[in-house]
Amino acid sequence: MTTAERKIPAPAVNPEVKPYFDAAAGGKLLVKFCTACGQYHHYPRAICPHCFSERTEWREAKGTGTVYTCSVLKRGVPVPYCIAYVTLEEGVSMLTNIVDCDPEAVHIGQKVKVVFKPTDGGPPVPMFTPA
Amino acid sequence: MSIKRKACLVGAYEHPTRKAEDKSVAQLHAEVAKGALEDAGLARQDVDGYFCAGDAPGLGPLSMVDYLGLRVRHMDSTETGGSSYLIHVAHAAQAIALGKCNVALVTLAGRPRSEGSSGTQPRSWGANLPDAPFEAPYGLVVANSYAMVAKRHMHEFGTTSEQLAWVKVAASHHAQHNPHALLREVVTVKEVVDSPMIADPLHRLDCCVVTDGGGAVIVARPEIARSLKRPVVNLLGAGESPKGQAGGQLTLTTSGAAWSGKAAFEEAGVKPGDIRYASIYDSFTITVLVQIEDLGFCAKGEGGKFVADGNLIAGSGRLPFNTDGGGLCNNHPANRGGMTKVIEAVRQLRGEAHPGVQVKDCGLALAQGTGGQLGTRHGSATLIMERA
Numbered sequence: 001m002t003t004a005e006r007k008i009p010a011p012a013v014n015p016e017v018k019p020y021f022d023a024a025a026g027g028k029l030l031v032k033f034c035t036a037c038g039q040y041h042h043y044p045r046a047i048c049p050h051c052f053s054e055r056t057e058w059r060e061a062k063g064t065g066t067v068y069t070c071s072v073l074k075r076g077v078p079v080p081y082c083i084a085y086v087t088l089e090e091g092v093s094m095l096t097n098i099v100d101c102d103p104e105a106v107h108i109g110q111k112v113k114v115v116f117k118p119t120d121g122g123p124p125v126p127m128f129t130p131a
Numbered sequence: 132m133s134i135k136r137k138a139c140l141v142g143a144y145e146h147p148t149r150k151a152e153d154k155s156v157a158q159l160h161a162e163v164a165k166g167a168l169e170d171a172g173l174a175r176q177d178v179d180g181y182f183c184a185g186d187a188p189g190l191g192p193l194s195m196v197d198y199l200g201l202r203v204r205h206m207d208s209t210e211t212g213g214s215s216y217l218i219h220v221a222h223a224a225q226a227i228a229l230g231k232c233n234v235a236l237v238t239l240a241g242r243p244r245s246e247g248s249s250g251t252q253p254r255s256w257g258a259n260l261p262d263a264p265f266e267a268p269y270g271l272v273v274a275n276s277y278a279m280v281a282k283r284h285m286h287e288f289g290t291t292s293e294q295l296a297w298v299k300v301a302a303s304h305h306a307q308h309n310p311h312a313l314l315r316e317v318v319t320v321k322e323v324v325d326s327p328m329i330a331d332p333l334h335r336l337d338c339c340v341v342t343d344g345g346g347a348v349i350v351a352r353p354e355i356a357r358s359l360k361r362p363v364v365n366l367l368g369a370g371e372s373p374k375g376q377a378g379g380q381l382t383l384t385t386s387g388a389a390w391s392g393k394a395a396f397e398e399a400g401v402k403p404g405d406i407r408y409a410s411i412y413d414s415f416t417i418t419v420l421v422q423i424e425d426l427g428f429c430a431k432g433e434g435g436k437f438v439a440d441g442n443l444i445a446g447s448g449r450l451p452f453n454t455d456g457g458g459l460c461n462n463h464p465a466n467r468g469g470m471t472k473v474i475e476a477v478r479q480l481r482g483e484a485h486p487g488v489q490v491k492d493c494g495l496a497l498a499q500g501t502g503g504q505l506g507t508r509h510g511s512a513t514l515i516m517e518r519a
Contacts, residue, residue: 009253011264021264041378043265049378068381069286071278073270073330076251083275085381092379095507097269108286125268 005079010122016046019058021123029061029114029126031090042092062089063114064131072103082106086128100129133368133398138224139356140364140516141234142171142349143477145455145470147311149462151343152245156188157198159240159345164199167347172359173234178349180205180232182223184215186241186345186465195238205232211373211510212502213412213467215239216348218512220473221369223350233352240345241465248341248466250274251329262376266507273414274338276506278330281417284384285332287432290420292332294435296323298416299336299459301443306456308487313340314460323416337416339458339468346470348477356519362481363519367401367495370394375508387511388425388499395513396427401495403427406515408479408490409450410472410498413457414505419443422499423450426513445488454479454488469500473514480518494518 013021023030032044036053048056070084082103087093098106099117112128119125144166151159160183168175181203187195191208205226209218216239223235250273256263284290300320306312323336356363370391396402403426411419411426420434428450429437437450445451455461455475458468476496478484484493495517503509 006270009267009270011268012258013264014259016261017264039378043262043376043379045261045378069279069283069383071275071282071330071332073251073272073275073278075274075327075329075335076249076272077270081270083269083271083279085279085383087381093376093381094379095266095269095271108282119268122268127269 006081008117008119008125010119011125013123017044020044024116024126025123027116029063030058031061031088031092032056033059040090040092042094064089065112065128067098067106067108067110067112068093069108070098070106086112097127098129099127132228134221134224134228135367135398136353136365137228138350138366139353140220140348140366140477141351141356141359141361142167142173143474144170145346145462145474146240146344146464148344149311149313149342150244151242156240156242157195160187160195160238161199163240163345163347164236164238167236167349171349171361173349175201177234178236179203180223180226180235182207182219182235182237184208184239185210186239186467211512213414213469214500214502214510214512216469216473217498217500217514218371220348220350220366220514221371221512224366224369227350227352233355235350236347237350238345238347239465239467239470241467242343243466244341244343250338262507271507273504274333275330276504277415277417278333279506280383280421281332284417284421287384288435290435292324293320294439295337295416295420296320297439297441298413298419298443299323301441301448302413302453302457302459304444305454305488306460308485309456309461312456312461313342333415333417339414339463340460341466342462342464344462344464346464346474348470348473364477364480365517365519366514367517368395368397368399368515370513372511373508374511383506384421385431386421386425386501386505387509388422388501388513391511391513392426392499395515399515401515405495406497407493408454408476408496409452410476411452412468412472412499412501413453413459414468416459418501418505419452421505422501426499445490451490454484467502469502469512472498472500476516480516
């Protein structure tokens with residue numbers, strides 16, 4: 001299976017998260033970091049969900065991580081696909097798809113790396129593939 | 132201040148329909164309201180508080196109070212998905228304790244079966260949902276959200292598909308006695324694990340039904356409850372808790388029931404071992420298993436062993452659950468299972484459940500709801516009730 005067979009809905013980009021998707025268009029994965037409490041968070045917010053400080057900034061993630069959990073949806077869709085939470089090296093987990101591989105072979109604990117996939121009329125979004 | 136014995140569940144009604152192509156959603160709300168009032172022995176003009184959630188058409192209570200012709204002095208439209216109605220019962224008790232109303236009506240209704248709703252299709256909550264840009268592109272639907280919880284639970288604790296299947300098997304044993312249940316056939320563990328895979332590791336028979344219909348309950352001041360001709364059901368304790376992704380620090384195998392349950396047990400002054408019957412939200416088999424652990428019926432990670440071998444079946448198991456057949460077999464109206472959880476707990480406490488599933492001397496019951504999605508963010512709500 002390749003993602004080309006599946007239409008990926010465009011993300012509804014809003015001003016708060018526009019830099020994330022602008023970076024994705026340039027092939028970079030950003031994560032929000034709070035300089036007040038020293039913690040990363042995802043999905044990104046202007047105000048840190050951990051300590052409520054406004055001192056959050058975008059940092060480029062290493063782009064590697066580990067599958068926290070996953071599932072292949074097989075019914076009601078034209079092409080089965082693997083949805084997953086990936087825990088980034090930075091310590092936060094993000095919802096994503098594992099692509100460019102046999103979805104049935106994806107498993108918890110698997111090492112993965114980021115790839116960017118085009119969406120239907122929007123910016124590309126980060127997905128992951130076996131490292 | 133506590134709500135303990137400050138309010139009673141005096142009316143409960145579950146709509147018998149499972150497909151309502153020829154009715155409107157508002158009409159279904161009215162039919163269940165009428166049914167609950169008749170069950171209680173109250174009249175519409177006795178109602179002075181009204182509660183509804185996101186299934187109600189239009190602008191919540193504003194639309195429905197007008198449609199139903201109510202005159203109320205208190206209203207609440209707390210929306211926590213399928214668990215809303217348990218929270219409504221708790222909030223109604225609070226309002227009654229504070230003197231804000233005497234008789235509160237809570238309604239739920241919807242037509243997802245007629246409207247072609249499915250757990251494998253995305254649901255839109257609008258572009259302003261902050262998490263939407265980070266979920267919609269990835270094909271997050273109800274089924275794969277819960278499936279990811281199941282997969283992680285299996286990984287951490289060794290839970291098996293067969294253990295999950297026992298939840299469905301128990302529900303089907305109960306549904307055979309319910310003439311209104313959508314699925315009345317008793318199924319086996321093998322039939323569950325052999326049913327088509329929807330979102331691995333969840334099979335078709337791990338998923339709840341999609342049904343039209345609804346239900347209503349009425350919460351009233353104890354003096355009013357005692358004046359009616361029905362068995363008195365006291366509310367003893369309640370808890371509510373949202374749980375989400377915590378900024379990316381995931382703990383998917385624990386639900387908000389860990390907090391809402393603790394609060395409810397503390398307020399009620401009882402322990403999990405005291406509970407004679409439990410309505411446990413069953414959108415999927417995994418939902419039941421996680422909540423049973425978090426409510427303290429067994430240790431975290433032991434849910435698989437706990438639910439196996441028929442331990443949830445009334446008459447033989449140690450924790451009879453969802454004796455109406457639950458969302459897995461009976462009814463999941465409006466894709467929201469909380470109302471029917473309260474209704475079956477009331478039936479059990481009144482001794483009005485089907486004789487084939489009635490728990491003997493059922494004096495203490497729990498109802499547990501989980502709305503939203505276990506795999507992303509959800510609202511947990513717990514009620515503990517006693518027969519007076």
